Amino acid sequence: MRMPDHGQLPTLRDLLAKVHLRLILFAVALATASLLVSGVLVIRGYAQRNLDLIAHTVAYTVEPAVVFGDPDAVREGMVTVGAVGGVDRVEVSDASGQLLAHWEHPHSDFHSYVENLTNRILWPNPSREQIERAGKPIAEVRVYGNSEGVLRYALSGGIIALCCLGLTVIATRILAQRLQQDVINPLDHVAQVAHAVRSERAFERRVPSSGIAEIDRFGQDFNALLAELQGWHAGLTSENAELARRATHDPLTGLGNRALFERLVSDCIAEALRTGQSFAVLYLDVDGFKQINDVHGHESGDAALIAVAQRLRSSVRNIDFAFRLGGDEFAVLLAPVSSRVHVDAVLERIDTAMESPFRLPTGASASTTVSTGIAFYPDDGVSPQDLLRRADAEMYEHKKGRREESNERKNNA
Numbered sequence: 001m002r003m004p005d006h007g008q009l010p011t012l013r014d015l016l017a018k019v020h021l022r023l024i025l026f027a028v029a030l031a032t033a034s035l036l037v038s039g040v041l042v043i044r045g046y047a048q049r050n051l052d053l054i055a056h057t058v059a060y061t062v063e064p065a066v067v068f069g070d071p072d073a074v075r076e077g078m079v080t081v082g083a084v085g086g087v088d089r090v091e092v093s094d095a096s097g098q099l100l101a102h103w104e105h106p107h108s109d110f111h112s113y114v115e116n117l118t119n120r121i122l123w124p125n126p127s128r129e130q131i132e133r134a135g136k137p138i139a140e141v142r143v144y145g146n147s148e149g150v151l152r153y154a155l156s157g158g159i160i161a162l163c164c165l166g167l168t169v170i171a172t173r174i175l176a177q178r179l180q181q182d183v184i185n186p187l188d189h190v191a192q193v194a195h196a197v198r199s200e201r202a203f204e205r206r207v208p209s210s211g212i213a214e215i216d217r218f219g220q221d222f223n224a225l226l227a228e229l230q231g232w233h234a235g236l237t238s239e240n241a242e243l244a245r246r247a248t249h250d251p252l253t254g255l256g257n258r259a260l261f262e263r264l265v266s267d268c269i270a271e272a273l274r275t276g277q278s279f280a281v282l283y284l285d286v287d288g289f290k291q292i293n294d295v296h297g298h299e300s301g302d303a304a305l306i307a308v309a310q311r312l313r314s315s316v317r318n319i320d321f322a323f324r325l326g327g328d329e330f331a332v333l334l335a336p337v338s339s340r341v342h343v344d345a346v347l348e349r350i351d352t353a354m355e356s357p358f359r360l361p362t363g364a365s366a367s368t369t370v371s372t373g374i375a376f377y378p379d380d381g382v383s384p385q386d387l388l389r390r391a392d393a394e395m396y397e398h399k400k401g402r403r404e405e406s407n408e409r410k411n412n413a
Contacts, residue, residue, distance in 0.1 A: 006231045024168045032161035036154060043150050044122050054090075055143040057128035062092055063131050066100065075101035078141075088119055088146035091126075094139050105146055118147035186210035190222060203230035240253045250324040252302055253309035261323040261331055265384040268335045272377055279335035280343050283373040283391035284312070284350075285399060286328035292366055300360040304368060311353035316346060320378050328406055330370070331388070337376075371399035 014091040058081045065073035065248065078090050079099055091102040123145035131139040189207055196202040203226060207219040218372065248260035256264070268279045286308055293301035312322045312330060321333040337343055374396030381387040 023031055024163065024172060028164050028168050032107070032157065032164070032220060036161075038377070039157065040122075040150055043153060043216065045144055048127070049151070050086055051123075051127040051143045051145050052129075054084070054087060055127040055141050056079060058090060058092070058143065059129040059131045059139075059141045062101075062139075062141070063133075066092070066094070067133060069278055071101050075103065078370065079103050085141060086146050088115070089126075089142075089144040090137055091142045091144075093142070093273055095137055100139065107149075115147055123151065130242055131275070134142065175385070182212060184209070186212065186215045186219070190219065193222075193226070197226065197229070201233065203233050206403065209396060223386045225334050250309075253306055253324050254310050255313070255330070256321055256323040258323070258325045261321075261325065261333070262384045264321055266389065268333065269377065269384075271335075278305070278335040278338075278379075280337045280379050280385045281375045281377070281391050282332035282343075282346070283388065283395045284330040284332065284370040285395055287369045287371055287399065287402065289328040289368065292360075294366070296360050296364060296366070298363050300362055300364075300366075303360050304358070304366065307358040308354070308370065311356075313349060315349040315353050320346075333393075335403065340376075343374060347374075369402075371395050371402060373398060 058078055059406050061077040065071075065077055074092050079094055089104045089107065091100065092100045096101055124144040126144045129141040129143075130137045130143065148369045186207075189210075191203075193205045193207050196205050203257070206223045206226065209216055210219065248256060248263075250257050265281065271277070272279060286304070289301065289304060292304050305324070308328075308330065309322065309324060312332065315323060316332055316334065320335065323331040325331050332346070334343060334346060350372070354369050355367065357365040359365055373393065374393040375381055375387040375390035375394070377387060380390040
């Protein structure tokens, strides 16, 4: 199953910021539309009542001029009263419908088009007032509303709405930054710690406090889980290290075992091929171990092996390795060696260390010697098996010589 590409997915900050922006824009747009519509309706209501009053006033003012048939006086009286804001056009016609006089609000072509369109929408019918004489209509006044005030209000409302939208965008940006700082960053810290734990096994990492109660509770639980994982990991690491040590070390003496010996010899061969340096393998067998084991018991035999291992380890350099191959057989890896003189010096230190007696668990003291065989790489072999076989053969020759020398001393005695 293909995992989603996280680089193509929206972030939590983007989602929350987008939702906040949409909600705020919707709220501002809804509030602006409600205010504009309600304001326009209120203004229209007041303007309609004002038009009715103007029509009534114009009819009262021009009535004498209509009676006397003076169009100029009709126009003068009509302009005096009707030429005010909110009036687009005033007309006075006689009883037969013939236009006696009219006045129209001046405006530009574009403004006229917008105003005329708005006028037809807001005031499809003019305010009418009859002029009567002796109970009979002699003229009619028609006053048409002008939407200039409404448009000015709408324009102001639009500008205010745009300013509010601008402030909304700024506020949303500020909110997004706070959201990034207070929410997203703490969650991102959790993700970073989890990634470090998964990829680098950095169980010591912890999630810092964010200052937000819910995220802090989550971080505390996450840190507690990390502490448990750290404990489990430390235990498993320790157990694995102990298992690895047991797999490569002798449990009695603590020296490396045969498997570690063969692995390190192979490593030394690879290093020698790369650098041209030589190394030596010593194969050692404890003389008289069977007698100690038979006379004093297995516990004393183990004590003898431990004593030999300690003295063997103390007789070589820190860069050299000592091994127990099994039973009373030991090996030493000297890497690198510059000459046979260095190996002879090591053998001399080993023989000197073995001369000191050691105490057995029974309270008795014992001492022992070791028979040694030597193999040099590459003169005596090019594989771990060849080197060990060569050193083993030389060790038996050494042991045989010591045995013959011991027997000869006994015979002479």
